[in-house]
Amino acid sequence: MSALLEIRDLVVEYASRGGHTRAVDAVSLDVMHGETLALVGESGSGKTSLGRAILRLVPAASGSVRFDGEDVLALGGDALRHFRRRAQVVFQDPKASLDPRMCVGDVVREGIDIHALATRQEANRRVQRLLEEVGLSAADAGRFPHEFSGGERQRIAIARALAVEPEFLVLDEAVSALDVLVRRQVLDLLGALQAARGLTYLFIAHDLAVVERIATRVAVMQQGRVVECAPTAALFATPASGAAQALLAAIPRIPW
Amino acid sequence: MTRQLVARLLHAIAVCAVVATSVFVLLQFAPGDPFATALDGADVPPSVRAEGRARYGFDLPPGERFARWTGALVRGELGYSASRHRAVADVVGDALPRTLLLVGVALVLGFAAGVGIALVQTRHHRRWQDRLFGVLTLGGVAMPEFLVALLAMTWLGARWRLFPVAGIGSLGDAAAWPVWERIVDLLWHLALPAGALALAVASRVARHQRAALLGVMREDYIRTARAKGLGEWNVIVRHALPNAIGPVIALLGLALPSLVGGAVLIERIFGWPGMGLTLFDALLARDYPLILAAVLLATLLAVVARTVTEAVAEFVVPRRAREP
Numbered sequence: 241m242s243a244l245l246e247i248r249d250l251v252v253e254y255a256s257r258g259g260h261t262r263a264v265d266a267v268s269l270d271v272m273h274g275e276t277l278a279l280v281g282e283s284g285s286g287k288t289s290l291g292r293a294i295l296r297l298v299p300a301a302s303g304s305v306r307f308d309g310e311d312v313l314a315l316g317g318d319a320l321r322h323f324r325r326r327a328q329v330v331f332q333d334p335k336a337s338l339d340p341r342m343c344v345g346d347v348v349r350e351g352i353d354i355h356a357l358a359t360r361q362e363a364n365r366r367v368q369r370l371l372e373e374v375g376l377s378a379a380d381a382g383r384f385p386h387e388f389s390g391g392e393r394q395r396i397a398i399a400r401a402l403a404v405e406p407e408f409l410v411l412d413e414a415v416s417a418l419d420v421l422v423r424r425q426v427l428d429l430l431g432a433l434q435a436a437r438g439l440t441y442l443f444i445a446h447d448l449a450v451v452e453r454i455a456t457r458v459a460v461m462q463q464g465r466v467v468e469c470a471p472t473a474a475l476f477a478t479p480a481s482g483a484a485q486a487l488l489a490a491i492p493r494i495p496w
Numbered sequence: 497m498t499r500q501l502v503a504r505l506l507h508a509i510a511v512c513a514v515v516a517t518s519v520f521v522l523l524q525f526a527p528g529d530p531f532a533t534a535l536d537g538a539d540v541p542p543s544v545r546a547e548g549r550a551r552y553g554f555d556l557p558p559g560e561r562f563a564r565w566t567g568a569l570v571r572g573e574l575g576y577s578a579s580r581h582r583a584v585a586d587v588v589g590d591a592l593p594r595t596l597l598l599v600g601v602a603l604v605l606g607f608a609a610g611v612g613i614a615l616v617q618t619r620h621h622r623r624w625q626d627r628l629f630g631v632l633t634l635g636g637v638a639m640p641e642f643l644v645a646l647l648a649m650t651w652l653g654a655r656w657r658l659f660p661v662a663g664i665g666s667l668g669d670a671a672a673w674p675v676w677e678r679i680v681d682l683l684w685h686l687a688l689p690a691g692a693l694a695l696a697v698a699s700r701v702a703r704h705q706r707a708a709l710l711g712v713m714r715e716d717y718i719r720t721a722r723a724k725g726l727g728e729w730n731v732i733v734r735h736a737l738p739n740a741i742g743p744v745i746a747l748l749g750l751a752l753p754s755l756v757g758g759a760v761l762i763e764r765i766f767g768w769p770g771m772g773l774t775l776f777d778a779l780l781a782r783d784y785p786l787i788l789a790a791v792l793l794a795t796l797l798a799v800v801a802r803t804v805t806e807a808v809a810e811f812v813v814p815r816r817a818r819e820p
Contacts, residue, residue: 297719324725336716341738351724400720 244408244440245271245294250303252289263289265464266303271408276434276441278451278472280487281461287444290461291410294442295329296320307408325355328401332413334393338385344371344396345381351404370399374429391422395429402433410442415450427454448484449491452476460484508799515795516788520565523784524558530578530782552578565788575785579778584789587774592793594664595770599759601690606697607748611741613698614705618713618732629702636699641758645692645765652688659687662767689766693758697751704747708740715739742812749805753798 252264264286271277279287292298294305296312305312307327315323331337338347345367352363368378374395385393394414401409411430415423431454433439445451451458452472459469460483468481479485531548549555553564568575574584613633617626636644653661660666666681673681712718713736721735722728760772767773771790778786 295723297722321725324723329720329723331716331720333716337720339717339721339735339739342735350721350726354725397720400724404724 242273243270244273244308245269245442246304246306247271247290247294248304248306250290250293250305251301252286252293252298253301254289260301262464264293264300267461267464267466269459269466269469271440271442272456274434274438274440275456276443276454278443278445278455278458279461280445280448280451280458281483282487283446285461286464287446287461288412291329291412291442291444295327295410296323297329321355325351325357325404326406327408327410328404328406329410329412330394330397330401330414333417334390334397335385337397338393338400340385343382343384344376344388347385347396348381348400348403351400355404357404366403367399370403371396373402373433374399375425389422391418391426394418394422394426398426398429398433402437405437406439408440408442410444412444413446414443416445416447423450430454447491448476448487458484460487504803508796508803511799512792512795516566516569516792517562519788519791520558520562523782523787526782528782529554530784532782552576565785574789577778577783577786579781579783579786584785587786588771588789588793591769591771591774594768595756595759595763595772598686598690598693598763598768598770599755601686602693602697602759603748603752603755605690606694607701609694609698610701611705611737611744613702614709615732615737617702617706618709618736619729621710621713630706633699633702636695637703641692641696642761642765644695645689645762648688648692649765660685661688664769689762689768693755693762696758697748697755700751701744701748705740705744708743709736712736712740738812742809745805745812746809749802749809752801752805753794756794756797 247267247269249266249268250264251262251266253260253262255261267286267290269277279290281287289298293300294312296315300313303313307323310319310323312323338344342350345364348367348370349363352358352366357363358366367381371378371380376392376395376399380388385396388396394417397414414430415426418426427450430441434441441454443451443455448458455472457469457471458475459466460475460481461467462481462483468475468479468484470480475484476488479488529549530552531545531554546555553561556564565575574588576582577584577587580587610633613629617629620626649661652658664682664685665678666685670678670681709732713732718731718735721731726734756772759770760776762768763770763772764776771793775787775790775794777783778790
């Protein structure tokens with residue numbers, strides 16, 4: 241199995257009072273074709289910054305990111321736009337990540353139009369198919385985001401990300417804001433979509449319990465560094481790092 | 497909807513009634529009357545003065561005069577302007593369209609320019625374009641309109657002779673000119689007064705619009721739009737602007753009365769024969785019916801403008817109306 245994404249010594253810094261804060265500190269990771277790599281860690285451990293730097297949504301200070309062999313950090317203009325079609329993102333808060341002034345159909349469609357992926361009628365049909373694929377109805381295209389529940393909005397955000405037929409999806413705390421039942425439904429949807437479309441996921445979460453079912457491997461971050469990276473079963477059985485042990489201990493268990 | 501409309505109408509009537517009453521009362525305290533200059537000379541016999549005043553009802557007590565004036569107003573009569581020797585309705589009918597043209601052009605130009613400046617500032621946030629316009633718009637907000645007007649008049653008008661410094665049209669038999677020539681001539685005369693007013697509007701709009709845009713630019717859906725692959729200009733124009741323009745439109749409605757106030761000065765400086773200049777002259781001449789009509793009209797304009805901008809802001813931001 242080959243790596244779709246190769247991250248080497250990636251550093252992300254933010255300007256702060258009297259210097260720089262290092263949010264991501266020399267991280268190296270591979271994400272394999274078709275796998276789900278979970279990225280877990282406490283708040284402020286740098287996992288969201290890492291996900292955004294990979295997608296060029298925040299600038300990287302140094303290091304390299306290769307996507308399918310291409311140097312992502314050097315992309316510009318048309319090449320960057322082309323990369324944005326192949327690598328998409330779903331954010332944590334679906335209330336905030338959908339433009340409140342745009343109806344759902346336009347939200348989903350815009351990506352198709354930007355990348356000129358389909359003619360008008362074809363794009364409309366594709367939007368309807370996508371909405372049905374994520375468990376909404378084609379008639380929802382004319383409604384606005386605030387008319388939907390949190391879980392439905394996250395489905396819209398997923399449909400929007402899938403509209404441009406990406407190969408790679410960063411799920412940035414994509415289910416953290418949802419209640420447990422809806423979370424289970426959305427996780428099932430993500431699993432089904434991955435199987436149907438051969439997607440590769442970078443699944444960012446602060447909670448190990450969420451990733452147990454969905455992740456192939458788990459990378460644990462602490463203070464900007466990856467302190468452990470192991471197959472899911474191995475990490476749950478024998479956590480090596482203190483950070484992983486602490487996260488495991490934090491999973492609520494019902495005592496029998 | 498109908499109930500809302502009726503409520504707004506009643507509110508507008510109430511505001512106009514209060515304004516009319518207070519202006520009428522204030523005028524009673526102002527020294528002089530419409531005949532002070534003409535009739536109060538030492539060589540005019542008291543009987544002549546009394547007769548002159550009696551002809552226009554100025555010998556009556558203020559309460560009765562107010563009752564008569566409001567009675568006429570309800571019948572749709574605005575009275576007779578002693579200083580212009582014409583019916584007040586005719587004076588206003590000539591002046592009002594000119595002011596609406598001046599303020600309307602200034603508003604549209606200023607709003608468009610202000611939003612445009614804010615878009616450029618947001619696109620180049622913290623770079624030199626942002627800073628340059630920041631300084632310029634701060635100057636535009638801080639500088640009084642009359643100073644802008646006088647500077648424009650001095651340089652663009654008197655020194656470089658690009659635009660006329662006063663009036664609404666060139667001398668000559670305008671009626672004989674072709675229509676487009678009359679329009680060009682009107683716009684040429686409009687340039688400086690409308691430009692001076694528009695500058696003030698643009699500066700205010702730009703500062704508020706920039707702040708609103710930068711607030712919206714931090715939203716997650718802006719990041720979503722970038723992740724879709726939209727260029728930065730498209731992100732700003734298609735996703736940030738629609739979410740940031742509502743409050744600025746509402747603000748414009750609130751600022752309109754002060755714009756009308758600014759128009760009084762501008763009209764006076766450039767000799768633009770609109771409502772502002774009419775009001776100014778009427779005040780000097782103590783032409784009570786004309787003053788009252790002008791103030792009442794300005795009030796009405798402000799109330800209508802506020803209602804319209806509220807409706808527009810609601811239309812632009814539909815979720816405000818729909819979200820429970």
